[in-house]
Amino acid sequence: MAKIITLSTLKKYQLGDMVVHYLQDTEGHVEWTIYPAELASSFRLPTDQVRTNSLVQAKLREDYYDKNFTNGTTMLNCQTSQLLKYQDQRVEVEGPVTTITTTLADTRDHRAVHFVQWDEGENRLKTWVKFTNLSAQTALLDWLPSFVLSDLTPFYDQQPQGKINLVRLRSKWTMEGRIEEQPVELYNLEPSWSPSGLGIEQFGQAGTMPVRNFFPFVGIHDTQTATYWLAELEGKASWQPNATRLTDRVALYGGLPDHDSGNWQVELKQGESYTSPYALLTVGTGTLEYCSKRLQKAASLPKAGLPITYNEFATTWGNPNQELIESSLPLLKKHGTDYYVIDAGWAKDATEELPQDWVVDEKKFPNGLKPVVDAIHAQGMKAGIWYEIETAAPPSAKYHDLSHLLTRDGVVISTIKRRFLNLFDPKVRAYIRQVMIDPVRAAGFDYLKIDYNDTIGVGVDVGKLHGPESLEQLTGKTLEMFSELHKIPGLEIENCASGGHRLTPAYIEATEYSSFSDAHDSHAIPIIAANELNVIPAAKNLIWCVLHADSTDDELNFHLISTFLGLACLSGDIRGLSDQQWQTVDTDFKFYKENQHLIAEGTPIREGQPIISYFNPVGYQVSGFVNHDTVADSDEMILMIFGFNLPEKQTISIAAADGAWHVEDVVGAESIEFAATETGLKMTMPKEVFTAKALRLTRH
Numbered sequence: 252m253a254k255i256i257t258l259s260t261l262k263k264y265q266l267g268d269m270v271v272h273y274l275q276d277t278e279g280h281v282e283w284t285i286y287p288a289e290l291a292s293s294f295r296l297p298t299d300q301v302r303t304n305s306l307v308q309a310k311l312r313e314d315y316y317d318k319n320f321t322n323g324t325t326m327l328n329c330q331t332s333q334l335l336k337y338q339d340q341r342v343e344v345e346g347p348v349t350t351i352t353t354t355l356a357d358t359r360d361h362r363a364v365h366f367v368q369w370d371e372g373e374n375r376l377k378t379w380v381k382f383t384n385l386s387a388q389t390a391l392l393d394w395l396p397s398f399v400l401s402d403l404t405p406f407y408d409q410q411p412q413g414k415i416n417l418v419r420l421r422s423k424w425t426m427e428g429r430i431e432e433q434p435v436e437l438y439n440l441e442p443s444w445s446p447s448g449l450g451i452e453q454f455g456q457a458g459t460m461p462v463r464n465f466f467p468f469v470g471i472h473d474t475q476t477a478t479y480w481l482a483e484l485e486g487k488a489s490w491q492p493n494a495t496r497l498t499d500r501v502a503l504y505g506g507l508p509d510h511d512s513g514n515w516q517v518e519l520k521q522g523e524s525y526t527s528p529y530a531l532l533t534v535g536t537g538t539l540e541y542c543s544k545r546l547q548k549a550a551s552l553p554k555a556g557l558p559i560t561y562n563e564f565a566t567t568w569g570n571p572n573q574e575l576i577e578s579s580l581p582l583l584k585k586h587g588t589d590y591y592v593i594d595a596g597w598a599k600d601a602t603e604e605l606p607q608d609w610v611v612d613e614k615k616f617p618n619g620l621k622p623v624v625d626a627i628h629a630q631g632m633k634a635g636i637w638y639e640i641e642t643a644a645p646p647s648a649k650y651h652d653l654s655h656l657l658t659r660d661g662v663v664i665s666t667i668k669r670r671f672l673n674l675f676d677p678k679v680r681a682y683i684r685q686v687m688i689d690p691v692r693a694a695g696f697d698y699l700k701i702d703y704n705d706t707i708g709v710g711v712d713v714g715k716l717h718g719p720e721s722l723e724q725l726t727g728k729t730l731e732m733f734s735e736l737h738k739i740p741g742l743e744i745e746n747c748a749s750g751g752h753r754l755t756p757a758y759i760e761a762t763e764y765s766s767f768s769d770a771h772d773s774h775a776i777p778i779i780a781a782n783e784l785n786v787i788p789a790a791k792n793l794i795w796c797v798l799h800a801d802s803t804d805d806e807l808n809f810h811l812i813s814t815f816l817g818l819a820c821l822s823g824d825i826r827g828l829s830d831q832q833w834q835t836v837d838t839d840f841k842f843y844k845e846n847q848h849l850i851a852e853g854t855p856i857r858e859g860q861p862i863i864s865y866f867n868p869v870g871y872q873v874s875g876f877v878n879h880d881t882v883a884d885s886d887e888m889i890l891m892i893f894g895f896n897l898p899e900k901q902t903i904s905i906a907a908a909d910g911a912w913h914v915e916d917v918v919g920a921e922s923i924e925f926a927a928t929e930t931g932l933k934m935t936m937p938k939e940v941f942t943a944k945a946l947r948l949t950r951h
């Protein structure tokens with residue numbers, strides 16, 4: 252039988268309402284876990300571990316893999332990690348920021364440092380690692396994950412069966428963020444009769460659209476203590492998280508893919524270091540919506556309030572022009588729109604899906620873009636423009652300018668619709684300045700929608716680099732471009748990648764807004780928008796609301812109220828709407844503006860069984876925001892009730908709320924009946940219609 256190791260407490264810290272707990276074994280290996288301070292008394296040391304999951308894991312090419320049939324699947328607990336032993340730990344406090352630095356080393360002159368950083372205003376931890384080669388021999392590093400979080404969950408001598416769930420967010424174009432939560436046993440994440448054979452659920456994506464198939468997000472939900480541990484990777488490009496279990500407890504780990512699965516490698520000469528991308532971690536008790544909000548950088552209500560944007564894409568479908576814009580402005584102004592965004596098709600010869608060389612089409616804009624920006628400003632609105640600058644589409648000259656394009660194995664990387672500019676090349680960066688940064692500044696734009704409509708695949712040629720590391724460096728250049736753009740006074744950036752393919756901390760936190768999806772007209776909009784509250788604050792998330800002249804009141808309210816889960820991005824047939832339809836728009840947005848503090852700063856809530864089909868949704872969803880962490884603590888709430896084509900009229904009650912709530916305001920479809928009763932909130936949804944209603948409630 253494998254030898255059981257003895258773990259004891261090395262050190263514990265309380266950061267906000269979280270405990271950071273370091274454990275050591277008798278040989279000097281260190282692992283760590285986190286848990287809510289309120290559950291600290293339930294902490295138990297593990298009793299059956301056969302390996303300490305070192306908090307820094309790494310693999311040098313020549314070192315051996317662990318047992319448990321891991322070779323080729325994971326490098327967890329390989330020889331490099333097993334040789335790293337504790338040296339020291341330091342805590343530094345600088346203003347609101349606390350950093351805990353744990354140093355490990357082996358006997359071969361390799362040093363590994365583990366960082367945990369907490370900003371007093373936040374409920375999350377930022378963590379990363381740094382590996383330094385101090386030996387005379389060049390080190391070939393095949394793996395260095397950003398985090399390894401062990402002892403999940405630390406509250407039991409033996410984990411309760413069927414009570415510990417794995418949480419992930421699945422994704423696909425126009426179907427972003429489906430929540431998957433199932434007991435870990437369904438992934439074979441339970442011990443075998445003897446500790447041999449590692450249970451592992453590994454997932455990830457390769458390429459420069461970091462949200463594909465899944466978000467780089469993984470969690471463990473202990474349903475018995477209502478505790479969520481959530482981890483999210485920075486997500487610039489390729490990534491790979493894992494959930495693993497050999498004995499009684501689960502560990503989560505991840506970062507960039509390793510050499511075996513993703514062709515990652517870094518060479519370190521004597522004295523050189525490599526620092527991993529960061530991961531964000533949190534732990535909390537409550538709902539997934541509450542705990543995932545803890546992972547996000549807090550957003551606050553801007554002084555000018557949450558903007559209402561009009562983007563003409565789903566009106567003209569790639570055919571904007573000066574006349575149309577100028578004739579729309581008074582109408583949009585009258586109805587409270589704050590931004591006008593000109594989308595694809597403003598450049599010469601561009602089509603709806605294929606951008607060209609960023610020369611203004613003078614047939615559409617005879618005097619260039621400046622007069623249009625001035626006209627937008629004259630209405631007191633902000634002016635925005637769309638670019639997809641990192642790629643080149645087949646009809647453009649740039650597509651054929653081979654010296655400026657990225658290659659893999661010496662061959663230009665092409666998909667059917669895109670090639671990719673070599674952002675490492677100073678000439679390409681000068682080109683971007685010339686065709687985008689300078690004209691945006693000169694025309695006086697306030698807002699830039701940066702789109703990205705294809706993915707580069709597994710890697711690009713950059714010197715000796717290839718695979719995920721080459722993409723890290725490349726997307727680092729994109730983020731540098733964002734910083735350069737932010738030097739234009741007041742310029743705000745919208746992060747878009749065929750909708751939501753770049754909804755990761757790296758891009759969300761470097762920009763003011765993000766496009767939620769390309770779900771322009773879909774009935775899944777409120778489902779997707781509610782899913783995405785798990786990764787992006789509502790105050791940054793632009794939700795399409797495409798208006799149609801033939802919409803019924805139910806349909807119109809359904810789409811308008813969907814935007815209450817974030818920011819409204821209007822489009823569609825604005826000139827065809829009747830006065831009565833505009834009145835519905837005005838009434839709904841008056842409600843939105845009056846309750847925007849809850850949308851921007853409140854805690855999301857969500858009720859209802861998951862809806863199976865996003866293509867043809869059937870069911871209901873109750874979403875909303877409360878003014879404190881939980882419904883029970885709150886005295887203000889807005890609720891958005893959505894009915895999705897139910898086969899029969901359906902009545903539901905919300906158990907989490909008691910009868911002391913009073914309805915202060917209501918907008919939306921009359922077809923949904925609602926009552927705040929002594930026993931709770933009761934609502935009846937009509938059958939065979941997509942409809943929505945929003946309510947403001949208070950508790951005195």
Ligand SMILES: OC[C@H]1O[C@H](OC[C@H]2O[C@H](O[C@]3(CO)O[C@H](CO)[C@@H](O)[C@@H]3O)[C@H](O)[C@@H](O)[C@@H]2O)[C@H](O)[C@@H](O)[C@H]1O
Pocket residue numbers: 564568594595603604605637702704747748749750766768769
């Ligand atoms: O081109 C401007 C848009 O660019 C992004 O969307 C890219 C996607 O464009 C196509 O889909 C559209 C737009 O969402 O949907 C319609 C149905 O296919 C089509 O007529 C539209 O062009 C492609 O089909 C899809 O593959 C692309 O991913 C951006 O997300 C949008 O907001 C616009 O800016």
